[in-house]
Amino acid sequence: MFLRLKCTCLTFAPFIWAASAVGVGFGAVSSEALALSEKETGELIALVDGRQRNTGDYGSTVFIDQKEKDGTSKAFEARVYRRDSDDKWMLLFTKPKSEAGKGYLRLEKNLFLYEPSLGKWERQTERASIAGTNSRRDDFDESRLADEYSAKFVADEALGKFKVHRVKLSVKPGIEVGSPLLELWIDQSSKNILKRQESALSGKLLRTIYYPAWEKMFSKSKKAEVYVPKEIRVFDEVEKGNATTVVLRDVKLDPLDPNIFTKAWLESQSR
Amino acid sequence: MKSAEVASLLFQVALRNLWLYKVKTLVIGALLAAGSFLAIVGLSLLSNVEKSMRESIIESVAGHLQIQSMKAKDSLALFGGEFFGRADVGSFADFAPYRDVILKHPNVDAFVPMGLDIAILGRGNEMDDVLDALRAGIATGDKRLVRDRVDAVVFQLGQLSLELAERRKISAGDADAAAQEADVERMLAPGAFDDLLSVPSEREAEPFLQFLETKIAPLSGEKMPIYLGYLGTDMGLYTANFKKYRIVEGEGLPQGERGIMLSQKIRETQLKNLAARLFDKLDKRVNKSGVRIAGDAENERTAADLPRQYSTIVGQLDRARAAALSEKLSVAGFRGEDAPGSGDVAKLGAQLKAFLTVNDENLNERRTWFYANVAPLIRLYQINAGETVTLRSYTRSGYIKSLPMKVHGIFSFEGIEDSDLAGATNIIDLVSFRELYGQMNAASRAELEAMRAQVGVKDVSAETAEDALFGSGSSGSVESSSAATSEVPASPSDVEKGDVLKTLVVKPVLPTSFNPEEVRSGLALNAAIKLKDFSKLEKTREELTLALKSAGLEAKVIDWQTASGLVGQFVNITRGVLIFAIVIIFVVALVIINNSIIVGTFNRIQEIGTMRAIGAQRSFVLNLFLAETGITSLIGAFLGAAGAVVLLVSLSRVGIPATSDIVTFLFSGPRLFPSVRWPVAVGAPVAMAVMATLTSVYAARHAAKVQPVEAMQEKE
Numbered sequence: 001m002f003l004r005l006k007c008t009c010l011t012f013a014p015f016i017w018a019a020s021a022v023g024v025g026f027g028a029v030s031s032e033a034l035a036l037s038e039k040e041t042g043e044l045i046a047l048v049d050g051r052q053r054n055t056g057d058y059g060s061t062v063f064i065d066q067k068e069k070d071g072t073s074k075a076f077e078a079r080v081y082r083r084d085s086d087d088k089w090m091l092l093f094t095k096p097k098s099e100a101g102k103g104y105l106r107l108e109k110n111l112f113l114y115e116p117s118l119g120k121w122e123r124q125t126e127r128a129s130i131a132g133t134n135s136r137r138d139d140f141d142e143s144r145l146a147d148e149y150s151a152k153f154v155a156d157e158a159l160g161k162f163k164v165h166r167v168k169l170s171v172k173p174g175i176e177v178g179s180p181l182l183e184l185w186i187d188q189s190s191k192n193i194l195k196r197q198e199s200a201l202s203g204k205l206l207r208t209i210y211y212p213a214w215e216k217m218f219s220k221s222k223k224a225e226v227y228v229p230k231e232i233r234v235f236d237e238v239e240k241g242n243a244t245t246v247v248l249r250d251v252k253l254d255p256l257d258p259n260i261f262t263k264a265w266l267e268s269q270s271r
Numbered sequence: 272m273k274s275a276e277v278a279s280l281l282f283q284v285a286l287r288n289l290w291l292y293k294v295k296t297l298v299i300g301a302l303l304a305a306g307s308f309l310a311i312v313g314l315s316l317l318s319n320v321e322k323s324m325r326e327s328i329i330e331s332v333a334g335h336l337q338i339q340s341m342k343a344k345d346s347l348a349l350f351g352g353e354f355f356g357r358a359d360v361g362s363f364a365d366f367a368p369y370r371d372v373i374l375k376h377p378n379v380d381a382f383v384p385m386g387l388d389i390a391i392l393g394r395g396n397e398m399d400d401v402l403d404a405l406r407a408g409i410a411t412g413d414k415r416l417v418r419d420r421v422d423a424v425v426f427q428l429g430q431l432s433l434e435l436a437e438r439r440k441i442s443a444g445d446a447d448a449a450a451q452e453a454d455v456e457r458m459l460a461p462g463a464f465d466d467l468l469s470v471p472s473e474r475e476a477e478p479f480l481q482f483l484e485t486k487i488a489p490l491s492g493e494k495m496p497i498y499l500g501y502l503g504t505d506m507g508l509y510t511a512n513f514k515k516y517r518i519v520e521g522e523g524l525p526q527g528e529r530g531i532m533l534s535q536k537i538r539e540t541q542l543k544n545l546a547a548r549l550f551d552k553l554d555k556r557v558n559k560s561g562v563r564i565a566g567d568a569e570n571e572r573t574a575a576d577l578p579r580q581y582s583t584i585v586g587q588l589d590r591a592r593a594a595a596l597s598e599k600l601s602v603a604g605f606r607g608e609d610a611p612g613s614g615d616v617a618k619l620g621a622q623l624k625a626f627l628t629v630n631d632e633n634l635n636e637r638r639t640w641f642y643a644n645v646a647p648l649i650r651l652y653q654i655n656a657g658e659t660v661t662l663r664s665y666t667r668s669g670y671i672k673s674l675p676m677k678v679h680g681i682f683s684f685e686g687i688e689d690s691d692l693a694g695a696t697n698i699i700d701l702v703s704f705r706e707l708y709g710q711m712n713a714a715s716r717a718e719l720e721a722m723r724a725q726v727g728v729k730d731v732s733a734e735t736a737e738d739a740l741f742g743s744g745s746s747g748s749v750e751s752s753s754a755a756t757s758e759v760p761a762s763p764s765d766v767e768k769g770d771v772l773k774t775l776v777v778k779p780v781l782p783t784s785f786n787p788e789e790v791r792s793g794l795a796l797n798a799a800i801k802l803k804d805f806s807k808l809e810k811t812r813e814e815l816t817l818a819l820k821s822a823g824l825e826a827k828v829i830d831w832q833t834a835s836g837l838v839g840q841f842v843n844i845t846r847g848v849l850i851f852a853i854v855i856i857f858v859v860a861l862v863i864i865n866n867s868i869i870v871g872t873f874n875r876i877q878e879i880g881t882m883r884a885i886g887a888q889r890s891f892v893l894n895l896f897l898a899e900t901g902i903t904s905l906i907g908a909f910l911g912a913a914g915a916v917v918l919l920v921s922l923s924r925v926g927i928p929a930t931s932d933i934v935t936f937l938f939s940g941p942r943l944f945p946s947v948r949w950p951v952a953v954g955a956p957v958a959m960a961v962m963a964t965l966t967s968v969y970a971a972r973h974a975a976k977v978q979p980v981e982a983m984q985e986k987e
Contacts, residue, residue, distance in 0.1 A: 063726045072667065072709055075719050096718045098782075110485045115661055117675045122661075123399050123488070160741025194741060208733070212740040215751050230751075233740065235733040243733060247726050262481070263406065264473045 036153040041167055046146040047191060048184070053143060056221030058082040060228075060251040061094075069241025081260055088261040092269055101270030105263060112263065116270035121263060148175050149182060156188070159195060163188045179206060190214070192227060197237075205237040219253040226253060281891065285898040295867045299900070300907030302860035303959055306853060307911030310955040313849040315919055315948040321842045323939035328835045330515040331684045332502060332696070334383060334799025336812055337834035338369060341825040347797055348836025349387065350695065360796055362386070363826070367792035372822045373800060378811045380803045381512045385504040386704055386796030387696065390662040392499050392654075396491040397586040401427050402483050406473070409480075414470050421464045423589040424483070428459050429616035430585050431490060451490050458487060497541050499662070501531065501697045503704020505790040512801050515687065516698075521656025521680030527787040529703050531662070531676045533654060535683040536694020542653040544587075546580035546627060547646065549573055550638045557634055560930060564631045574629050581623035585616060587649040593619050599644050600626055656680050662699075666709025674707055677783065689929075690936035702785040705794050712789070800828075841937065857959065861966045864900055869970045876977055884979035896971035897964055904963035908956030919947045 036044060058081070065075040077095040082088070089106045093099040101116030104124075111124040145151075149169035157166055169182040179198035187194050196209040213230040228251050236242035259265050289296045329335055332349050339347045340361030347360050363369060363384075370382040405420040435452045439445075457463060467476055507526035510516060524530050533542075540548065553573055556562045564570040588596065593615060597607070600622040607622035629637050654660055656678055663673040676699065683694070705712070711719065731739045738744070802811055808830060815828045832839035879892055926942030929935040 063722065063728075065723060065726075065728060070667065072711075073719065074666075074709075075722050077722060095722055096715060098715070107481060107485045110489060112484075115673075115675060118659055118661065120661075121399070121403055123396070160737055161743065161745060162741050195737075208736075210736055210740050212745070213751070231728070233731060233736060235736065240733070245728050245731075247728055249726075259474055259477065262477050263484075264410075264477065 035156060036165060036167075038153070041151045041153040041165075042146065044165065044186065044191070045149070045151045045167065045169070045184075048186065048193060049143050049146045051191065051225075051227045054082075054084055054219065054222070054226060054253070056084070056219055056253060057256040058084075058251070058253055059256060061249045063245075063247040063249070065245045065247075067243050069239060081256055083256060083261060086261070090261055090266060092266060103266045103269070105261065105266055107261065114263070114266050116267075119267070145169060145182075148172060148177050154183070157185075159185050162194060164194060207237055208235045209233065210235075215251065217251065217253060221253065221255060277891070281894055281898055285895055285902055288895070288899055289903060296899075296903050299860065299864050299867065299903045299963075300910070302856065302863060303904045303907030303956075303963060304911030304914070306856045306860055307908040307956045307959055308915045309849075309856065309911075310853045310959070311912055311915035311948070311952050312918060313853065314951045314955070315915070316943075316945050317842065317846055317849060318948050318951075319943060319945040320845070320937050323943060324838075324842060324937050325831065327515070327684070327687050327690075327936055327939040328839065329831050330513055331687070332385075332513070332799070333831040333834050334381075334512070335802040335805060335808055335831055336800040336815070337797050337829050337831070338363075338373070338800065338815075338819075338826045339797045339829065339834075341827055343827070346836070347829065347834045350835045350838040360387070362794060362796045363798075364794060365792050366795040366798055368822070369798065369819065369824055369826055372818050372824060373798075373815055376811060376815055376818065378802050378804055378807050379800055379815075381508060381799075381801040383504060383508045383512055383799040383801070384701060384790070384795035385502055385509075385798060386701075386708065386794075387500065387502055388664055388704065388708060388796075390499045390501060390664040390707065392497040392660060392662065396488065398424075398427050398431065398488040398491040399484070402480070402488055405467075405483075406476075406480055409467070409470065409476050410473050412470055414468075417470050418468060419589070421467055425459065425464065426588070426590045426593065426616065427491075427586070428455055428487070430582065430620075431455055431487070432459060433617060433620065434582070435490065451486075454486055455490065458483070499537065499541075499697055500695050501662070501699050501704070503699050503701045503708075505701050506698070507787070509698070512799070515684040516682055517685045518680050518682050521678070524679045524698070524700060528679070528784050529676065529700050529782060530679040531660070531703075532680055532682045532698040533656075533678050534694045534697050535681050535688060536691065537697060538652055538654065538681060540691070540694075544580075544646075544649055544651050545583045546577060547641065547651060549577045549580060550629075550641055553577075553629065553634055554638055557631065564629070564634065577629060578624045578627040581620050581627060584623055584645060584649055585619055588619075590615065592648045596645065596648055597622060603640065654678055662707060664707035666707070672707050672709060674703055676703060686940040687936050689932055689941070691932045700785070701790045701793075701795070708794070708796075710794050797834075838936070857962070861963060864904075864963055864967050865970045869973060875974070879974055879977040880979050883977060889975040892977070893971045893975040896974050897967060900967040900971075901960060901964040904960035905956070908959045912952055912956040916947050916952055919945050923947075 060080050061077065062080050063075070063077045065073070067073045075096070076093055076099055079090075079092045079094060081090040081092075087106075087108050090103060092103040093101065101114075103114045103116075105112045105114065113122045113124050114120075115122065149171055152168045152170070154166040154168050157164060164185040164187055167184045167186060169184065171177050171180040180201045181199040181203065183195075183197040183199075184193055185195035186192070192214045193211050195211070197205060198207045198209070199205050210233040211229045211231070212233065215228045215230050217226045217228055218224075219226045228248065229246075230248055232244075232246040232248075234244040234246070236244075257265075328350070337347055337349075340363055343359060343361030345358035345360055348358065366384045370384070373379055373382050401420065401423045405417070405424055408416040408420040432452070432455050435448070435455060439448060439452065467479060473480075505526075506524045506528075510523065518532075519535050524532050539551070543551075553564065553570060556567075556570055556573075557564060562570060564574050584596075585593065597615065597619045600607070600619075603626070605622040605625045607618040607620075607625070609621050609625075626637065626640075659675050659677045661673050661675050663671050666672050682698065684690075688694070699707075702712070729739075800815070802808060812828050812830060819826050819828070832842070882892060883889075922945050924944075926944045927938070929938045929941050929943070935941060
């Protein structure tokens with residue numbers, strides 16, 4: 001007997017990598033451009049990547065609220081810690097009470113789950129979902145749009161009040177990604193992604209994601225600005241009615257305690 | 272002549288003819304006897320199996336009737352459906368109104384809410400376990416404890432080293448495999464653990480521990496997860512109404528307590544050490560089913576697989592226990608002289624491989640030795656009563672919900688302990704079931720709303736998202752700036768500045784009980800109904816259907832047989848096959864009877880013509896042929912019935928052994944003690960004789976048409 005999984009997952013990638021972005025200048029791309037050449041489009045995507053890439057430490061509080069079409073819902077609050085230089089991250093649940101103290105610790109290719117009520121660690125499999133969602137650990141990888149996709153300018157258009165560049169991305173041959181086709185609506189003025197649509201190879205639309213709020217921060221470790229999404233809205237296009245809201249607060253880019261990415265530290269949070 | 276005299280004459284002539292045509296009489300009589308025998312034995316056995324199976328199903332999980340939502344996409348299949356997969360059997364958001372209507376019926380004794388689902392039980396590997404123990408040992412600062420646990424790790428590394436060497440034979444030239452093997456050998460080198468043996472702080476030991484946990488432990492591989500079916504129910508109502516439920520170890524799950532009762536069958540077949548399981552399997556097939564190892568493909572496969580399980584034993588031992596076991600094996604004659612290396616692990620592995628090599632001659636002795644000497648040294652079962660396990664289940668929305676649950680005890684269904692079908696489910700409390708199903712209770716809902724209110728996120732639908740987020744009502748800017756942080760590298764005190772970096776004090780909550788009122792109403796997927804009078808089942812089912820409809824409640828009321836799934840249909844299928852076989856035999860008998868009369872008519876034309884010539888009426892001839900058939904059928908059918916009764920009575924004393932798990936379930940125990948169904952034993956031969964006689968009317972009438980002149984013509 002087995003279990004059907006719906007594609008209602010929350011993928012962490014959009015907010016994790018965005019949240020750990022490192023800002024770089026974007027003067028190379030004109031904010032008044034009406035259309036972008038192939039080269040300019042590639043540069044724009046590389047810029048988006050660059051702004052969202054971080055090699056320093058990162059910590060934030062994340063609130064995730066998932067609502068299902070059948071009326072069920074789930075929400076939790078967690079702390080996210082990340083250190084790209086060592087390929088480590090940690091997710092520590094703080095709310096609700098039933099999840100508090102539970103945590104995921106990723107050390108290189110190992111993913112461990114801590115159950116504080118049992119005081120036990122459990123090695124998670126390669127494909128294990130994260131935080132009771134369908135997210136997998138590879139969803140936590142940083143943004144590599146320019147490396148993984150070929151970008152093509154579609155149009156300059158309006159998204160509400162905003163003038164945006166609409167760019168279509170197709171996965172490069174031989175590269176495995178969650179969504180082979182992407183469309184991005186990038187704010188011409190701020191160069192922040194405002195909307196992202198993910199599609200299957202057949203062209204079937206899977207998810208629409210909105211980024212209505214970004215925060216510009218200075219990372220002292222990188223000595224550059226970082227663009228962090230403060231709010232993300234994910235709408236499932238397959239299971240219509242399923243939606244996820246992600247809110248990031250209290251983002252810190254200060255170097256973390258070297259011992260934070262250890263089992264002992266995570267255990268100590270719930271002792 | 273008086274009619275009595277005619278009847279007497281008719282009877283005498285009929286008997287004379289039956290004797291005269293003995294072969295025909297014997298053939299017809301034997302056919303009727305066989306048909307009667309088959310009908311009585313078959314229908315009596317079927318009736319007994321049905322009764323036993325009914326008891327198994329009704330008294331373990333199903334009850335007499337079940338209710339299921341009309342919105343269900345799949346039929347309820349309490350003992351397994353047609354397909355693997357998670358069936359959508361619907362649900363009742365609140366079963367209380369249904370219960371209230373149903374309990375008003377005078378024939379309803381009890382209403383037990385329930386639901387079936389499946390959970391995943393995650394498992395780590397042995398190396399993770401010993402490393403966790405080592406980490407815990409270091410945290411205590413106890414030198415002796417650390418030394419013991421380091422020794423356990425080194426012992427496991429020895430086994431891992433041998434496994435990697437085996438793997439190398441398959442994947443020679445793999446650079447990654449070579450590097451992994453080198454890592455393990457480095458850890459096995461003398462002095463590799465010296466730093467740990469000086470018992471540093473956990474922080475100092477962290478790099479070394481992380482190396483072991485991230486580079487070495489994954490090499491031990493991943494175990495396949497175990498899928499555990501479970502029934503969520505109101506334990507108080509369940510235990511009061513299902514007579515086959517029996518606690519075999521630990522304690523029961525009290526009303527109002529959270530937890531799980533583990534099925535003994537599941538523990539034996541899924542959670543037991545694999546070497547022990549293979550021993551049990553061979554024992555069952557060889558000693559109970561009488562199938563020898565030699566010559567039986569399945570037994571030979573199992574026996575060949577047994578020595579390979581030595582690692583499931585070695586993996587659970589520390590050095591001291593391993594040495595003790597090695598010593599015992601040596602005394603028993605297994606010296607491990609053919610060990611591939613000189614280490615303790617290699618020697619014990621060779622000893623165990625030799626010990627686990629079984630055949631028909633040594634199986635019983637080895638199995639007994641295993642349980643006496645090996646089992647006490649290892650963790651025979653992965654889960655024991657009193658422990659807490661984490662169940663993970665996919666909610667209806669597709670998300671994983673995990674719940675730590677105490678294993679209060681082990682249970683079985685009395686009489687059907689060996690049945691896979693009856694042992695396919697564990698039992699948990701209804702409140703935990705609802706949580707694993709994805710339903711939130713009032714407190715959880717309130718907490719969730721408080722979290723939402725604190726974050727202050729407004730509701731936005733997919734249809735209006737663009738306008739709401741970027742349209743005229745939006746601020747027109749999506750970007751804000753936060754104050755730049757210090758350019759100076761952070762000191763430890765800086766690290767503690769922000770809230771997100773402060774140490775948390777989160778207290779894990781592991782609820783162990785709930786308010787019993789919570790299971791008096793609320794979500795259930797289905798519910799069992801126990802009746803006072805089983806004989807009124809169908810009438811009650813119809814009346815309950817009507818009563819629910821009248822109350823405006825949509826629900827299907829189904830009987831135990833339908834609710835049990837394919838298993839419940841077994842009796843119907845068997846009955847169909849049996850009746851088909853009886854009908855075939857009967858039709859063949861009737862055709863033979865008819866043919867024999869018609870052929871007999873031609874052979875007996877002179878006789879019939881003579882009878883007619885000396886004054887016998889056509890009716891006399893007609894009745895004579897009918898009497899001959901009737902007497903033959905009646906005697907044959909009753910002889911068959913007598914044989915069937917004798918067989919059933921003798922079987923009722925010795926019993927029919929259940930040869931497989933499924934048959935055990937159908938018999939509701941290891942043996943079926945059938946009883947004679949007297950209405951069938953009397954009715955079947957009478958009915959067969961009457962039918963045979965009636966179907967011979969055509970042929971008899973044909974005989975009665977023979978004219979006296981035909982006899983004379985024949986003579987000429």
